[in-house]
Amino acid sequence: MTFVASGAGHSGDSSSRRSGRERRGELDESVDEDRLALSALEWLHAQRRWFDPCYWEEYLPARRFRPGPLLELIVLLRCVSRGPYAQYARALTESGFALAESVCRWKSFRQGLQRWDETFPYFAYFTAVLEAAGRDAGPALDAVETALALGCGDVSAADRPALTRLELAYVTDLGGFSTVPVEWSDAVELYRTSIAGTRDNTLFMRDDEAYALTHVLFYLSDFGSRALPLPAPVEADRVRDQVSVLLGSCLARDDLDLAGEFLLCAETLGSADDPLVAHGWHRLAAAQHDDGAVPSPLYNPHTAAMLEGAKRSAYLFGTCFHTTMVAIMASSERRRHAR
Secondary structure: OOOOOOOOOOOOOOOOOOOOOOOOOOOOOOOHHHHHHHHHHHHHOOOHHHHOOHHHHHHHHHHOOOOOOHHHHHHHHHHHOOOOOOHHHHHHHHHHHHHHHHHHHOOOHHHHHHOOHHHOOHHHHHHHHHHHHOOHHHHHHHHHHHHHOOHHHHHHOOOOOOHHHHHHHHHEEEEHHOOOOHHHHHHHHHHHOHHHHOOOOOOOOHHHHHHHHHHHHHHHHOOOOOOOOOHHHHHHHHHHHHHHHHHHHHHHOOOHHHHHHHHHHHOOOOOOOOHHHHHHHHHHHHHHHOOOOOOOOHHHHHHHHHHHHHHHHHHHHHHHHHHHHHHHHHHHHHHHHHH
């Protein structure tokens, strides 16, 4: 099946122009999440070469965990596969997971995994997503099992941050590993000691703290696929208030990357009817470029206009890909929950 979504047919690199509605300062009464998501999926498919770490590093700064963008892609594809856009993402899903299976067999991947340093959770996460998706992680699967059995740098120690331990519990549960340093049954207690469970004044959170909060909710809910195991109904109300305040703060700063993550959190929490959430969807749709990309706060149209060729393509991808993927994931969960 070719990757073509009806009504979402754009091609080429991301334009430095914003959408027609935003240029006119107009917003429709409702947001078409399907068009938003399908246009974004088609853009990602057209730009898929950038997820290859080798191609990425020709023009963009190397990551500490080299296949980091590819990990984010396969996390997205796994989530999309259970929602209403699965059929439109088949080509991207096949190419993305095929690349991930290949990367798992790279000598550098195996060597990096065996260092058992601070990047180990990413190697384990990458392998677990492949396993959960029914893909072949090859020797990496046994290597992760061995590392977990030997203590893997003691990343599960009680003095580690709650988010680190929760992530490890999520990853080992996701991958079905036999060695489980942190039991998933401890998730509620890990939530209590996390930034989501302990911080009341969220208005002045730093961005890294806000990202930590969204990921606590992502791991607990498996990115919206299951109810949050919160200790009491009153706690759910408190978290909704946290998400609402932080969403408003992100929108006020025009940070659509974090705003997209909080829109996904709002879907998980059942806050879809909140007027602020509706406004957030308007803002996300209005900012989407004509070719489907959704810009992050790092994107500058004047910088993009001064670049040409591969350098321009690299800049556009590097400053748009994550926000675009977040928009797809949030749209998918919104549509799935509405069914």
